[in-house]
Amino acid sequence: MSDNRAAPEAAEAASAAPAASAGEADLTGTGTAASPGAAPGQGNRILREIMSGNALVSVLAVVVALVIGGLLIAVTDERVGAAAGYFFARPGDLFGALWASVSEAYGALVRGATYDPTARTWLGQLGIFETLTIATPLILAGLAVTIAFRAGLFNIGAQGQIILGASFSAAVGFGWNLPPVLHLLAVILAGAVGGAIWGGIAGVLKARTGAHEVIVTIMLNYIAINLIGYLLKSPLKDPNSSNPVSPALHDSAVFPLLLGPNFRLHAGFLLAVLAVIAVAWLLNRSTLGFELRAIGANPSAARTAGMVVSRGYIIVMLIAGALSGLAGVAQVAGTEKSLDAEVAGSIGFDAITVALLGRSTPWGTFFAALLFGAFKAGGTSMAVNANVSIDIVLVVQSLIVLFIAAPPLIRAIFRLKSASSRGAAA
Amino acid sequence: MGTLKLELKGITKRFGSLIANDAIDLVVQSGEIHSLLGENGAGKSTLMNVLYGLYEPSAGQILVDDRPVTFNGPSDAMAAGIGMVHQHFMLVPVFTVAENVALGNEATGTGGILDLEQTRRKIRDISAKYGFDVDPDAVIEDLPVGVQQRVEIIKALVRDARILILDEPTAVLTPQETDELIDIMGQLKAAGTSIVFISHKLREVKAVSDRITVIRRGKVVGTAEPSASTTELASLMVGRSVSLTLDKAPARPGEETFQIRNLTVMNDAGQALVDNVTFSVAKGEIVAVAGVQGNGQTELTETVLGLRKHVHGSILLDGKELVGRSVRQVLDSGVGFVPEDRTTDGLVGSYTIAENLVLDLYGKKDFSRGFTLNRAAIAKHAAAKIDEFDVRTGSAEAPVATLSGGNQQKVVLARELSRPLKLFIASQPTRGVDVGSIEFLHKRIVAERDQGTPVLIVSTELDEVLELADRIAVLYAGRLMGVVPGDSSRDLLGLMMAGLNAEEAQAHLAGPDSARATTTEGEPA
Numbered sequence: 001m002s003d004n005r006a007a008p009e010a011a012e013a014a015s016a017a018p019a020a021s022a023g024e025a026d027l028t029g030t031g032t033a034a035s036p037g038a039a040p041g042q043g044n045r046i047l048r049e050i051m052s053g054n055a056l057v058s059v060l061a062v063v064v065a066l067v068i069g070g071l072l073i074a075v076t077d078e079r080v081g082a083a084a085g086y087f088f089a090r091p092g093d094l095f096g097a098l099w100a101s102v103s104e105a106y107g108a109l110v111r112g113a114t115y116d117p118t119a120r121t122w123l124g125q126l127g128i129f130e131t132l133t134i135a136t137p138l139i140l141a142g143l144a145v146t147i148a149f150r151a152g153l154f155n156i157g158a159q160g161q162i163i164l165g166a167s168f169s170a171a172v173g174f175g176w177n178l179p180p181v182l183h184l185l186a187v188i189l190a191g192a193v194g195g196a197i198w199g200g201i202a203g204v205l206k207a208r209t210g211a212h213e214v215i216v217t218i219m220l221n222y223i224a225i226n227l228i229g230y231l232l233k234s235p236l237k238d239p240n241s242s243n244p245v246s247p248a249l250h251d252s253a254v255f256p257l258l259l260g261p262n263f264r265l266h267a268g269f270l271l272a273v274l275a276v277i278a279v280a281w282l283l284n285r286s287t288l289g290f291e292l293r294a295i296g297a298n299p300s301a302a303r304t305a306g307m308v309v310s311r312g313y314i315i316v317m318l319i320a321g322a323l324s325g326l327a328g329v330a331q332v333a334g335t336e337k338s339l340d341a342e343v344a345g346s347i348g349f350d351a352i353t354v355a356l357l358g359r360s361t362p363w364g365t366f367f368a369a370l371l372f373g374a375f376k377a378g379g380t381s382m383a384v385n386a387n388v389s390i391d392i393v394l395v396v397q398s399l400i401v402l403f404i405a406a407p408p409l410i411r412a413i414f415r416l417k418s419a420s421s422r423g424a425a426a
Numbered sequence: 427m428g429t430l431k432l433e434l435k436g437i438t439k440r441f442g443s444l445i446a447n448d449a450i451d452l453v454v455q456s457g458e459i460h461s462l463l464g465e466n467g468a469g470k471s472t473l474m475n476v477l478y479g480l481y482e483p484s485a486g487q488i489l490v491d492d493r494p495v496t497f498n499g500p501s502d503a504m505a506a507g508i509g510m511v512h513q514h515f516m517l518v519p520v521f522t523v524a525e526n527v528a529l530g531n532e533a534t535g536t537g538g539i540l541d542l543e544q545t546r547r548k549i550r551d552i553s554a555k556y557g558f559d560v561d562p563d564a565v566i567e568d569l570p571v572g573v574q575q576r577v578e579i580i581k582a583l584v585r586d587a588r589i590l591i592l593d594e595p596t597a598v599l600t601p602q603e604t605d606e607l608i609d610i611m612g613q614l615k616a617a618g619t620s621i622v623f624i625s626h627k628l629r630e631v632k633a634v635s636d637r638i639t640v641i642r643r644g645k646v647v648g649t650a651e652p653s654a655s656t657t658e659l660a661s662l663m664v665g666r667s668v669s670l671t672l673d674k675a676p677a678r679p680g681e682e683t684f685q686i687r688n689l690t691v692m693n694d695a696g697q698a699l700v701d702n703v704t705f706s707v708a709k710g711e712i713v714a715v716a717g718v719q720g721n722g723q724t725e726l727t728e729t730v731l732g733l734r735k736h737v738h739g740s741i742l743l744d745g746k747e748l749v750g751r752s753v754r755q756v757l758d759s760g761v762g763f764v765p766e767d768r769t770t771d772g773l774v775g776s777y778t779i780a781e782n783l784v785l786d787l788y789g790k791k792d793f794s795r796g797f798t799l800n801r802a803a804i805a806k807h808a809a810a811k812i813d814e815f816d817v818r819t820g821s822a823e824a825p826v827a828t829l830s831g832g833n834q835q836k837v838v839l840a841r842e843l844s845r846p847l848k849l850f851i852a853s854q855p856t857r858g859v860d861v862g863s864i865e866f867l868h869k870r871i872v873a874e875r876d877q878g879t880p881v882l883i884v885s886t887e888l889d890e891v892l893e894l895a896d897r898i899a900v901l902y903a904g905r906l907m908g909v910v911p912g913d914s915s916r917d918l919l920g921l922m923m924a925g926l927n928a929e930e931a932q933a934h935l936a937g938p939d940s941a942r943a944t945t946t947e948g949e950p951a
């Protein structure tokens with residue numbers, strides 16, 4: 001099916017054929033919400049191409065990023081530099097040094113993220129569980145980006161939604177007194193509601209006024225950051241602490257640990273897996289998902305078929321917000337056990353990368369989140385054991401974003417055919 | 427410029443297991459208009475996309491002036507002198523004509539500054555030479571479709587195209603625009619440009635071609651002389667004899683269950699697009715709305731479906747008011763709706779054929795249980811419809827965008843005719859469909875009528891209107907010029923489409939004296 005040549009611009013324009021006269025320079029405008037005859041979502045053409053390219057591009061993007069990361073590790077390694085000094089005398093040394101340096105670093109990364117037989121304690125050997133722990137909020141927030149994208153919306157607002165979800169669940173977690181299981185359920189629910197409110201605001205604004213969701217969600221992120229700053233000054237602040245943190249959640253309000261006190265892995269991971277299954281079912285098997293995907297792919301055809309596009313936008317943003325909210329729950333009721341201003345960290349933005357890397361499919365997002373979890377978990381071990389700065393991990397992650405955002409680049413490097421299958425229609 | 431001879435040798439194109447082009451040989455002599463005829467899905471567009479460098483052939487060779495060439499993309503094809511006008515234009519709507527023409531071919535002056543003046547001059551030259559009448563500074567989105575198409579042609583000519591591929595250029599044109607295009611093609615030919623022309627309208631093909639090649643199921647099955655009769659061409663193309671006229675029993679109209687009363691529809695600026703229109707359609711009757719495109723037909727149908735704001739008046743179906751209802755409610759009350767433009771409004775390109783066949787039915791209990799789609803039922807439905815409507819595809823699970831244009835249209839009709847209806851509305855029901863399938867679809871629409879469904883057809887094809895209609899309503903500038911019998915003359919319809927009401931038009935045809943009287947008085951309708 002993928003039968004176009006790499007990159008002829010006319011071919012790509014042609015693949016957007018449903019939209020008459022799709023503009024090359026047109027990046028904006030998902031088509032305003034409810035007005036009939038409005039341009040369909042041709043504007044998202046480039047985003048769509050980025051998000052829905054084939055999985056091979058994702059894999060290759062990771063590979064290329066790792067290779068370049070490897071080169072960076074090598075050139076910053078003194079041994080390599082030393083061997084380069086007498087390259088003409090003994091060229092083999094340079095390659096040996098290169099190999100040693102890169103394999104040492106990446107070896108440490110992989111072992112740290114999965115299983116490290118060389119670690120001193122058997123607890124330290126099992127980095128895989130730390131990978132899963134870090135991946136948990138990423139999976140949930142990644143799903144929030146994925147599901148919105150499938151409905152044609154670019155949800156940049158995971159960060160704000162996480163913050164709101166975390167605040168709501170923290171408030172319930174330390175503020176209420178409930179029996180054990182019930183309390184945790186209330187915390188989870190509160191987080192989902194908090195996130196859904198934040199996502200829902202963006203959805204309603206998009207549906208009712210046509211305000212572009214990217215701008216709205218970014219604004220909501222700022223509002224959320226300032227809001228949590230305020231909340232941690234008075235209403236949610238721990239009176240016994242001088243820092244802006246909330247009191248610790250009650251024991252009944254936190255996720256049980258799955259592997260005992262030596263590992264951080266908590267039941268939130270199971271919640272994340274359930275969420276992946278639920279989103280996959282919703283998108284691919286349910287009538288609602290059928291509707292949402294149709295709205296995302298061709299809003300004007302969806303409208304003509306009786307679907308209510310504005311309602312779809314609101315629903316999907318509510319769901320996306322709830323998923324991000326659950327990521328916030330995983331933070332406060334899973335790993336942190338209390339609320340602070342840094343609760344969302346970089347999760348909200350990593351979630352976008354994860355969804356991109358996962359090609360906006362639920363399971364793709366799941367595995368991409370695991371990969372990112374592994375980078376974080378392994379990065380520490382790489383820094384300690386191979387003496388390579390943990391920043392390399394950031395560089396590799398950024399390169400992944402770069403290569404995924406530029407599929408033509410990857411296609412050109414590997415001479416792949418474009419993902420868009422059809423030339424001139426009709 | 428010079429002329430150019432083009433030869434395709436043994437071109438084969440496979441999509442997975444499907445062979446869209448099977449060892450096709452084709453020679454386009456310099457300065458000739460060469461038409462390709464073939465059923466929907468025969469492989470015409472695919473062949474042209476290969477020629478234009480959009481698809482890589484699985485086998486075969488392209489020779490330009492007897493030299494073999496390989497195209498790695500359209501830019502190579504353009505460099506070799508081949509230009510293509512796609513059915514869906516690739517113009518930036520908010521750019522001017524000159525900016526669009528310059529795009530990708532920017533002439534830069536000193537310091538890399540865009541030299542639009544040079545492009546403007548070229549456009550004016552070409553425009554004057556071929557009588558295009560295109561203003562380089564007009565903004566694309568303000569231009570009618572026919573003019574936009576000329577901009578596409580100019581784009582190719584500016585890049586020195588000596589062979590022009592026109593894939594169903596007339597499908598979106600009004601009859602008048604079509605005539606103008608045929609003129610332009612004649613002039614281009616006179617100037618030495620070869621043209622490959624694709625159309626399902628045999629009359630046009632006969633009118634413009636020097637040579638006709640017929641393709642069936644990916645293979646060249648023969649050539650035909652332009653002097654051949656349309657019936658001969660049709661049967662050569664489809665491989666069986668096709669009846670080009672529909673024999674339908676006279677309508678037996680029943681109760682008028684679909685009524686439009688004093689309907690006015692305005693745009694956001696408050697201009698009336700549909701202006702105080704009243705007419706009705708009876709059970710068992712086909713009413714066709716004729717008129718030059720852009721006279722309110724599209725808005726009329728969209729209003730019935732509930733897609734329009736600013737609606738006054740009343741639309742009654744079985745005595746129930748439709749105005750103010752949601753699209754879903756209108757569909758649920760038994761309306762089948764075929765939109766004018768299948769790709770923007772009728773289909774979701776990335777959805778499978780099976781999914782598109784239930785695009786407005788997925789929530790019905792036949793196709794879902796509670797919130798869950800019943801995939802098995804959807805697949806079964808698809809198999810039945812693909813068979814019934816002869817949709818040419820390898821698999822019901824293929825994305826609908828991979829279907830040929832005519833087959834996409836069949837999918838939309840198949841879906842809308844697949845449930846019991848109380849009203850069937852179709853705009854341009856057979857756009858892009860081959861003659862054999864038109865025969866089938868027309869029969870199908872008449873069958874719907876004979877089951878007692880009121881049918882409302884909107885078509886800019888006068889042939890289609892005259893063929894299907896039991897009565898014809900003519901719209902001009904949003905106003906109803908009158909409803910006349912289905913066997914009215916083309917002349918009468920032509921006058922009404924130009925803005926005379928039925929009585930005026932009849933008077934005009936009756937004699938020159940009375941005509942002068944009515945037109946000078948200018949009675950309001």
Ligand SMILES: Nc1ncnc2c1ncn2[C@@H]1O[C@H](COP(=O)(O)OP(=O)(O)OP(=O)(O)O)[C@@H](O)[C@H]1O
Pocket residue numbers: 001003421422423426441444445446464465466467468469470471472473818819820828829830831832833858860
């Ligand atoms: N990108 C694609 N992937 C898979 N199959 C395709 C693709 N493009 C075309 N086809 C198939 O190839 C065949 C030929 O299609 P093509 O569009 O060339 O037909 P056509 O002769 O132009 O028909 P029409 O008159 O309806 O436009 C069809 O069966 C179509 O489904």
Ligand SMILES: [Mg+2]
Pocket residue numbers: 425426470471472593830831832
């Ligand atoms: Mg075609």
